[in-house]
Amino acid sequence: MSKRFLIILIICVAASGTVFLARKFVRPISAPPLPQREFVDQLLGDDSVKVKPPDQVQIILVGDIMLSRNVAAAIKKAGNPDLPFLQLSDFLNSSDFNFGNLESPFSGRNNITPSGSMVFNAPTDNVKGLVDNNFKILSLANNHALDQGITGIIFTRKHLAESGIISVGAGNNQDEAWQSELVEVRGIKIGFLAASYASANDSGKIKNAYVARTDDFENLKLKIENLKSRSDFIIVSMHAGTEYTRQPNAAQTDFAHAAIDAGANVVVGHHPHWVQGYEKYGNGIIFYSLGNFIFDQEWSQKTKEGLAVKIKISDSKLQSAELFPIIIENYCCARLMTEKEKTGFMNTYNLATSTIWLLP
Numbered sequence: 001m002s003k004r005f006l007i008i009l010i011i012c013v014a015a016s017g018t019v020f021l022a023r024k025f026v027r028p029i030s031a032p033p034l035p036q037r038e039f040v041d042q043l044l045g046d047d048s049v050k051v052k053p054p055d056q057v058q059i060i061l062v063g064d065i066m067l068s069r070n071v072a073a074a075i076k077k078a079g080n081p082d083l084p085f086l087q088l089s090d091f092l093n094s095s096d097f098n099f100g101n102l103e104s105p106f107s108g109r110n111n112i113t114p115s116g117s118m119v120f121n122a123p124t125d126n127v128k129g130l131v132d133n134n135f136k137i138l139s140l141a142n143n144h145a146l147d148q149g150i151t152g153i154i155f156t157r158k159h160l161a162e163s164g165i166i167s168v169g170a171g172n173n174q175d176e177a178w179q180s181e182l183v184e185v186r187g188i189k190i191g192f193l194a195a196s197y198a199s200a201n202d203s204g205k206i207k208n209a210y211v212a213r214t215d216d217f218e219n220l221k222l223k224i225e226n227l228k229s230r231s232d233f234i235i236v237s238m239h240a241g242t243e244y245t246r247q248p249n250a251a252q253t254d255f256a257h258a259a260i261d262a263g264a265n266v267v268v269g270h271h272p273h274w275v276q277g278y279e280k281y282g283n284g285i286i287f288y289s290l291g292n293f294i295f296d297q298e299w300s301q302k303t304k305e306g307l308a309v310k311i312k313i314s315d316s317k318l319q320s321a322e323l324f325p326i327i328i329e330n331y332c333c334a335r336l337m338t339e340k341e342k343t344g345f346m347n348t349y350n351l352a353t354s355t356i357w358l359l360p
Contacts, residue, residue, distance in 0.1 A: 003168065061310075065100045065104075067102075069113045076287050095143075099237070102167075103120060104120035107155055108159075137165065139238065173209050189233070191234045193264075217258055220255070224236070233316055234264045241269065244300075246275075272289040275290065291305055299303060307324070308324040319357075320355055325342050
């Protein structure tokens with residue numbers, strides 16, 4: 001056997017072995033790739049690496065939500081409780097969860113309050129719009145809390161809870177009204193409290209046990225102190241101020257400053273129905289009024305405008321707050337402003353940037 005023949009034979013055997021090994025051990029291209037988590041587990045068995053999930057939490061804060069009156073009529077006509085939120089659905093579902101002020105109680109009765117009435121009642125099915133658009137917690141502390149009586153507060157809390165939505169700021173007694181709540185996202189616990197200047201349309205003259213009040217500084221400080229030991233981040237909701245004004249009044253600033261001084265990270269306000277400015281104060285930030293979010297006040301430009309704020313929390317600290325101006329149309333339905341509308345809005349409110357950075 002010649003030397004040349006032996007070399008050719010060796011090359012052929014080596015080539016056939018390579019093909020055999022490739023066929024036996026290489027995953028076919030058409031097969032789906034093994035998921036990374038499964039791949040790591042198979043390699044390491046019981047000693048698999050536990051990958052830490054991202055710890056950034058994103059929350060969208062909005063202003064007054066009213067699902068009664070003309071808004072309820074529009075929903076009924078469309079046969080769709082999601083109607084007021086349709087043009088914001090993608091935006092609202094881009095966060096971990098959302099928070100706002102529910103201005104209209106549920107009563108279990110589905111009558112639609114007539115246009116112009118100041119006594120609100122939301123038809124029961126309208127809760128679906130809140131559920132479908134990522135609202136996990138809502139404030140009930142406002143001057144319409146008792147529009148359907150104490151039974152309305154009790155029914156609203158129960159109806160929201162059964163729909164998977166937590167409520168704060170109102171209850172069957174002061175303990176329930178001042179009860180703080182937690183929302184946990186990927187191990188980060190966000191605490192919530194809510195208070196209002198009034199529980200009825202009487203300018204706050206008559207006090208009762210059903211709604212937490214913004215003039216109750218003792219409870220505010222005690223509840224925040226308690227929350228600090230149970231949460232990583234604290235948001236306080238404030239329903240206060242003078243309606244249809246651009247500047248916060250003394251009662252708003254006193255309450256908001258007291259909340260931040262006690263340990264809150266963010267104070268979010270509503271009630272004036274106009275957007276008011278924000279203030280970096282101490283170790284936190286205050287949004288004095290986010291204006292309307294879902295409402296039917298079409299009689300002026302400023303009552304048709306609102307502000308949604310997406311806050312980003314990283315390592316239990318507020319990293320940034322991004323401003324998203326909205327406009328309400330057709331007595332019911334909100335959308336994000338166009339770039340041209342947004343520019344005009346930012347100029348009107350002297351807002352130099354749409355992103356407020358709080359961490360370097």
